[in-house]
Amino acid sequence: MQHDSGFSGQSKHNTPRREDMARVLVVDDDPMVCMAIEIYLERHHFQVAIADGGEAGLRALESDAFDLMIVDIFMPHMRGFESIRIFHERAPNIPLIAMSGYAFANLNTPAPDFLRMALELGASRCLRKPFTPAALLTVINECLSEARAHHPNKVQLR
Numbered sequence: 001m002q003h004d005s006g007f008s009g010q011s012k013h014n015t016p017r018r019e020d021m022a023r024v025l026v027v028d029d030d031p032m033v034c035m036a037i038e039i040y041l042e043r044h045h046f047q048v049a050i051a052d053g054g055e056a057g058l059r060a061l062e063s064d065a066f067d068l069m070i071v072d073i074f075m076p077h078m079r080g081f082e083s084i085r086i087f088h089e090r091a092p093n094i095p096l097i098a099m100s101g102y103a104f105a106n107l108n109t110p111a112p113d114f115l116r117m118a119l120e121l122g123a124s125r126c127l128r129k130p131f132t133p134a135a136l137l138t139v140i141n142e143c144l145s146e147a148r149a150h151h152p153n154k155v156q157l158r
Contacts, residue, residue, distance in 0.1 A: 027057035088122025101129030
């Protein structure tokens, strides 16, 4: 019979050690969106890296390890769809959440389903902006749980 010592790898104040925190890469060209996500996730014990576009996101992915990526679909230069496809090719085991706030000027014509297209390119989940902080956290935890189930030695859950 095993005895639980009560040690969970966390400090006395119930804050996880930095090395135990899940690492999230946020790729979005809107600094306000990035800042809001960063502040919220850090309050929930995630390590967050910000990339202000697809190229910066790829550089971050090449130089650091992440447990999850959150990528905006519409960005200048390297488009979000291209980023999602390339991110998924380079890091197929890292869950990717695609987000979009794109709105069409002409509501009379049928719009392409950009979030569905992102799923087909490798995104694990999609969020339509604006989304609530609780919705973001729920989707992140679902993705991390699924990734941990598929790759138990690679992903940490928060």
